[in-house]
Amino acid sequence: MRLRVPGGQIPDGALRALSTASIAYADGDVHLTSRGNLQLRGIELDECGAVPAGLADAVAAAGLLPSASHERVRNIVASPLSGLAGGLADVRPLVREFDAALCADPALAELPGRFLFGIDDGRGDIASLRCDLTAVALGDGTARIIVGGLDGPTVPLAETPGMLLRLARRFVGIRGSVWHVRQLPRAGAELGGTVPVPRPPAPTMPYGVLGDAVSVLVPLGILTPATVAALPDRDVVVTPWRGLIFPSGSNLVALRGTGLETAPDSAWQRVTACTGAPGCSLAEGDTRALARRIVAGNTIDSRIHVVGCERACGAPHSSHRLVFARSTP
Numbered sequence: 001m002r003l004r005v006p007g008g009q010i011p012d013g014a015l016r017a018l019s020t021a022s023i024a025y026a027d028g029d030v031h032l033t034s035r036g037n038l039q040l041r042g043i044e045l046d047e048c049g050a051v052p053a054g055l056a057d058a059v060a061a062a063g064l065l066p067s068a069s070h071e072r073v074r075n076i077v078a079s080p081l082s083g084l085a086g087g088l089a090d091v092r093p094l095v096r097e098f099d100a101a102l103c104a105d106p107a108l109a110e111l112p113g114r115f116l117f118g119i120d121d122g123r124g125d126i127a128s129l130r131c132d133l134t135a136v137a138l139g140d141g142t143a144r145i146i147v148g149g150l151d152g153p154t155v156p157l158a159e160t161p162g163m164l165l166r167l168a169r170r171f172v173g174i175r176g177s178v179w180h181v182r183q184l185p186r187a188g189a190e191l192g193g194t195v196p197v198p199r200p201p202a203p204t205m206p207y208g209v210l211g212d213a214v215s216v217l218v219p220l221g222i223l224t225p226a227t228v229a230a231l232p233d234r235d236v237v238v239t240p241w242r243g244l245i246f247p248s249g250s251n252l253v254a255l256r257g258t259g260l261e262t263a264p265d266s267a268w269q270r271v272t273a274c275t276g277a278p279g280c281s282l283a284e285g286d287t288r289a290l291a292r293r294i295v296a297g298n299t300i301d302s303r304i305h306v307v308g309c310e311r312a313c314g315a316p317h318s319s320h321r322l323v324f325a326r327s328t329p
Contacts, residue, residue, distance in 0.1 A: 001040045001051065003064045004071060007078035007095030008036040008238040011063035015236055019228040021058040030228060032221035034314055035116065036077050036240040041279055067103040072113040074099060077129060079121040080239040084213040088122030088139035089157060095119055098161040105165060110172050112179040117164060124200040129240065130317055132181040133167055135160040148181035150193025167191050202318035205241045208262045209248055217243045217261040219268045220288055227258040267295045273306035274313040276325055283308025285325030
């Protein structure tokens with residue numbers, strides 16, 4: 001069960017409620033995705049092959065299913081430290097406004113489930129991702145719209161939700177069977193894109209205490225019940241780099257004790273993995289166990305993504321090496 005968290009802004013209390021639901025109905029953990037969303041794995045289906053009603057009710061009660069019709073298209077990533085540390089603008093209110101407007105537009109329920117919106121506060125972190133439509137704050141009260149990989153219009157920052165919605169509606173009307181703006185015959189020029197925009201290099205996410213916030217990396221994107229119990233219950237933000245942001249003042253010693261990383265040179269910044277066996281039926285080996293052995297060896301000189309099959313799910317957008325986990329004979 002994948003749950004969209006627009007801009008990574010988790011509703012207060014929702015993470016703890018989701019952890020409780022995972023203990024009752026899934027593998028017990030809460031998993032972070034590369035789009036800054038949450039998911040549960042290993043759900044035990046009922047006798048009809050459906051998700052247990054109790055799980056769906058728990059997720060809805062936590063505020064994580066505000067729109068049944070638009071849940072699959074609420075794919076919105078935003079600068080996770082916006083309004084807390086750095087950046088040219090606080091885009092958090094824009095994310096909430098855009099999400100509400102997206103859910104209120106019946107036509108946009110027809111967007112493909114992989115279509116991705118981005119709102120960058122000017123630091124370039126979200127602009128480095130392959131979003132379909134991206135708004136990048138410019139610092140003068142305006143934002144530049146990137147259409148696929150093409151330069152788009154510059155609009156007042158406050159008008160970015162409306163512009164993104166208009167472009168998304170136009171995409172729905174012309175997309176045919178394609179999923180992404182870059183797959184259109186003219187790669188987004190149909191929506192007003194012009195010249196290609198160089199994509200910024202992948203950012204180095206800072207970790208530790210940053211002003212009024214704490215940034216932590218979650219190894220393998222797995223939040224155990226013990227980790228969730230140690231986290232604050234309010235103002236938690238999940239990042240597209242499988243990390244969390246929360247208010248300073250939290251007990252960092254206790255959080256590190258649950259496996260979270262704050263060290264800027266942690267090897268976990270360079271090692272990721274797909275779900276692997278036994279959680280994925282296509283995987284040929286235990287990717288997480290192999291990833292832990294790689295990190296323990298501390299000989300990593302490049303980014304590594306451990307996979308269990310050729311699909312290489314969850315691979316990072318930046319340059320990396322694939323390492324295959326194979327079962328032993």
